[in-house]
Amino acid sequence: MxxxxxxxxxxxxxxxxxxxxxxxxxxxxxxxxxxPAKNLKKYGSWAVITGCTDGLGRAIVFELASKGLNIVLVGRDPEKLKAVSIEIGRRYKLIETKDVVIDFLKHSGAEISKFIEEGIEGLDIGILINVAGVNYPTARYFHEVDEDLMYSLLKVNIDSVTWMTKSVLPVMIRKRKGAIVNIGSGSSAIIPSSPLFTLYASTKCYMDQLSRSLHVEYKKYGTDVHVQVYNIGKLKFLLLF
Missing domain, CATH: 1.20.5 (Single alpha-helices involved in coiled-coils or other helix-helix interfaces)
Structure with missing residues (x-):
């Protein structure tokens, strides 16, 4: 029995x-x-994108522009930002762009906030996408990570996301709607550990927990916060929406 x-x-x-x-x-x-993809313009008519001049960030910019969103481009190279703005204008005549020059390695958190708050003043900001990130050039043991690389990983992967989010959230709270998307990594969500890429994976774990906690904090304000695993998101970014 x-x-x-x-x-x-x-x-x-x-x-x-x-x-x-x-x-x-x-x-x-x-x-x-x-x-079907959501109507992203329901969040607002403008999107803010970091890491937007190359790779995944650049692809996201043009995808959002194709959906009718105006773009605030955030990056450290004025010439690259200008080139992306010109290309957007060439492809999408009705889309507006605005360049905000920030070097996440050099500028402090207070400076990042100041530049962003000035850059988005008066704009109907609906979406923030934090794409900018740094990884190891090659696999290495933690004790082999030199000071410059360690500083870059912490500044770009943690500080930039933190201060960008803090700067944009008040706008979304006032509107009671918005979406924040942080580009994460499979090293924080899929595999149990990331030996030889320890510090990089740790910064992405910070981003993952930051996103999950903010989602709970701000959903009552109509603000969606997501973390998107890069390797999957690269295949179909709008899966998020």
Whole structure:
């Protein structure tokens, strides 16, 4: 009798977890391939993007511009920012852009806030996407990470996201709507540890916890906060929305 009871419990648990797994798979397929994208302009007519002159950040800029959003471009190189602005204007005649020059390695948190607050004053900011980030050039043990690289990882991967978010949140709170997206990494969400990339993975864990906690804090203000795993987000960024 005891054996039959145990087998029954095992059977019920197996069915339960199998059902949850199948449900997750079906939901994932729906989200990635079939779910229509949200109307991003419902958050506001302007989006703020860091790390926007190259790679994933640049691709996101043009994707958002194609959806009708005006863009505040944040980066350290004025010439690159200008080039992206010109290209946006060439492709999308009705889209406005604004360049804000910030070097996350050199500027303090207070300076970042000052530049952003001045740059977005009077704009209907709806979305902030923190893309800027630094990684190891090659795998290395933690004790081999030199001072310059350590400083860069902490300043760009942690400080920039923290201060950018702090600067934009008040606008979203006043409007009672907004979306903040932080580009994370599989090193903080998928694999249990990241040996030889320890400090990089740790900065992304900070971003992950920051995003999750802010989501709980500010959902009552209509502000969505997400962390997007980069390796997956690269395939389909608008999956978030």
């Amino acid at each position: 005891a054996i039959e009871f145990i087998l029954g419990v095992v059977y019920v648990l197996t069915v339960f977890f199998l059902f949850k797994f199948i449900r997750s798979v079906i939901r994932g397929i729906w989200v990635v391939f079939f779910r």
